[in-house]
Amino acid sequence: MSGYHSPQVTVDVRLNTNESPVGPPPEFVERVAANAKEILWHRYPDRSARMLRAAIGDAVGHPASGIYCANGSNEVLQNLLMTYAGAGRTTLTFEPTYALHSHLSRTTGSTVVSVDRGDDFVLSLAAAQDAVATHAPAVTFLCSPNNPTGVLEPPSTVTGVLEAVEAVGGLLIVDEAYGEFAPWSAAELIGEGRSLVVVKTYSKTWAMAGVRLGYMIGPDWLVGEMDAVTLPYHLDSMKQAMGVAALDYADAMAERVNAIKAERLRVSERLTDMKCHVWPSAANFILFRPPEHAPADVWQKLVDRSVLIRDTSSWNGLEGCLRVTIGASDENSVFLEAMADILERL
Ligand SMILES: Cc1ncc(COP(=O)(O)O)c(C=O)c1O
Numbered sequence: 225m226s227g228y229h230s231p232q233v234t235v236d237v238r239l240n241t242n243e244s245p246v247g248p249p250p251e252f253v254e255r256v257a258a259n260a261k262e263i264l265w266h267r268y269p270d271r272s273a274r275m276l277r278a279a280i281g282d283a284v285g286h287p288a289s290g291i292y293c294a295n296g297s298n299e300v301l302q303n304l305l306m307t308y309a310g311a312g313r314t315t316l317t318f319e320p321t322y323a324l325h326s327h328l329s330r331t332t333g334s335t336v337v338s339v340d341r342g343d344d345f346v347l348s349l350a351a352a353q354d355a356v357a358t359h360a361p362a363v364t365f366l367c368s369p370n371n372p373t374g375v376l377e378p379p380s381t382v383t384g385v386l387e388a389v390e391a392v393g394g395l396l397i398v399d400e401a402y403g404e405f406a407p408w409s410a411a412e413l414i415g416e417g418r419s420l421v422v423v424k425t426y427s428k429t430w431a432m433a434g435v436r437l438g439y440m441i442g443p444d445w446l447v448g449e450m451d452a453v454t455l456p457y458h459l460d461s462m463k464q465a466m467g468v469a470a471l472d473y474a475d476a477m478a479e480r481v482n483a484i485k486a487e488r489l490r491v492s493e494r495l496t497d498m499k500c501h502v503w504p505s506a507a508n509f510i511l512f513r514p515p516e517h518a519p520a521d522v523w524q525k526l527v528d529r530s531v532l533i534r535d536t537s538s539w540n541g542l543e544g545c546l547r548v549t550i551g552a553s554d555e556n557s558v559f560l561e562a563m564a565d566i567l568e569r570l
Contacts, residue, residue, distance in 0.1 A: 228327050236530040237555045242371070242402070242509045244431035245484075245552040249476045252469060259465040269461040272451070276459075279468045280439055284411060289444045292451070293459055293467065297401055297425040297438030302328050304421065304440070305363060307453045308395050309334035313362035316355060318347050320372060320541045322399060325365040337361065340541060345373040345503065349384040356388035364389050367399040369406050372536050372547045374505025382410045386420055395419045395446075401438075402507035404429040404481050405488075416443045428508060429477050430470050437467050484508050488550045494560045498567055511536070513544045514563075517570050522546065522563075525570075529562040 230241055247253070273293050281288035294300040305328050309315050315329035319338045326336045339355045342348045347366075356364060366385060368377040382398060389396040398410040400422050411422045421442035427433035437459075440450075492510055495502050501513040514522045519537040523546060526533055534547040548559060 225330065228323060230534075233527055233532050235527065235532040237551065237558050238532050239549040239551050239555065239559060240532045240534045240547075241433075242428060242507070242549045243433045244428060244480065244508075245550075245555060246431060246480070248431045248470065249473050252473050255469045256462075256466050259469065260462065263461045263465065265461075267461075268457045269459060269464060271457055273459050273464050273467075276464045276467045279471050283471045283474065284441060286411065286414070286441050287444070290414070290442055290447055292440045292442065292447045293464075294438055294440075294454070295458065295463070296427060296436040297399070297423045297440075298324055298328070299436075299458075300423050300438045300440045301325070301397070301399070302332065303450055303454055304395075304397060304423075305329055305332040305334065307450050309363045314359050316359055316361035316364040318352065318355075318366070320345065320370075320536075320539055321365065321367045322371045322401075323539075325367070325399070329363070334362065341373075345370065345375045345541075347377060347381055349381050352381070352385050353388040356385065356392060356394070360392040361389075361394050364394055364396050365399065366396065366410075367401075368410065369400075369402045369505065369507035371401065371507065372509070372534070372539070372542065372545075373503055373511050374507045374509060375503065376406050376408075376506035377410075379408060379410075379413070382413060386413065386418065390419050393419075395421070398422045401425045401428060402509075404477075405485060405508050406506040411441050414441055414443065416445070418443060419446075421446060426467065426470060429481055431477075431480070432466070432470060435463060435466055437463055483553075484550050487553055487556050491548065491550060491556050491560065495563070498564060500563075509547055509549045511542075511545055511547050514546065514567065517567065519544050519546050521570065522566055525566045526559070526562055529558075529565075531559050531562050533559070 277291040278288040311333040315334045337359045425438040499515040503511045523535040536542045
């Protein structure tokens with residue numbers, strides 16, 4: 225097997241990994257520096273990350289007993305799969321979607337069944353329910369908004385898939401790494417009697433990809449089972465403190481989310497004007513297909529102009545497509561001018 229790679233090139237404008245274009249507020253960074261002096265460095269961290277779970281629970285309106293944290297949402301996903309998937313069990317994904325869902329399923333030993341989405345990457349509820357009933361997966365993944373397409377699942381799809389998943393005794397994971405850019409969250413469907421978890425991250429909205437912190441909202445019984453599988457002391461003391469502190473800057477984060485949504489509209493409209501096919505996005509990136517040009521050429525010519533986006537054209541179902549992260553306004557302008565220039569010359 226090959227590992228998961230996201231090629232990095234040194235460029236002026238980096239719009240390839242869906243990060244925040246700017247770091248967290250300076251006051252946050254100062255507070256983290258002050259926190260560093262208070263950490264009991266010679267002691268193991270709070271194994272249950274109680275303060276962090278309580279702070280996240282307050283922020284999302286869910287009891288702390290239903291919050292679970294790990295080193296990035298990738299680790300949340302891996303620990304979910306270690307707990308509920310594995311050898312002799314099946315994981316179901318709807319492609320194209322975030323590559324780590326199938327990759328982590330394989331590395332944790334489960335069999336992956338992948339079902340293609342319909343036209344324009346919209347999931348047909350009937351087809352999804354059929355796939356669940358046929359394969360009886362231990363774990364089913366939805367990603368909303370979906371990476372790399374940006375497409376949001378409506379409540380009716382998540383509810384319908386959840387019903388099918390519960391009928392076969394499985395677990396539904398909704399990956400909402402980009403949920404803050406979207407108009408609704410599946411977290412509102414979580415309940416003690418349900419087999420649903422929603423996974424979120426500090427990497428995108430919170431501008432903390434370098435910290436590696438993610439979390440999950442779910443029923444208490446499930447968090448208890450996850451705790452039994454998780455490595456002791458996996459979440460270091462500094463990270464726990466950073467996760468708590470960040471939540472005090474929710475207003476600053478909301479402003480950034482709004483700015484990115486406004487830029488998303490501008491970039492999407494300009495790309496459409498350039499005759500690109502643009503998929504509607506509820507995330508901080510846009511999937512598009514340039515008109516009648518080899519996408520790899522367009523990608524390379526952008527790199528030549530010191531702009532890096534993601535070439536998704538070799539991914540299954542994404543022939544001809546590229547994905548661009550919404551950056552700061554000036555970065556987006558550089559990207560758009562470069563695109564206009566490239567498409568005119570090609
Ligand atoms: C859909 C999705 N889920 C999870 C992740 C992983 O995020 P984290 O940095 O929290 O591990 C990403 C990162 O790009 C993502 O796109």
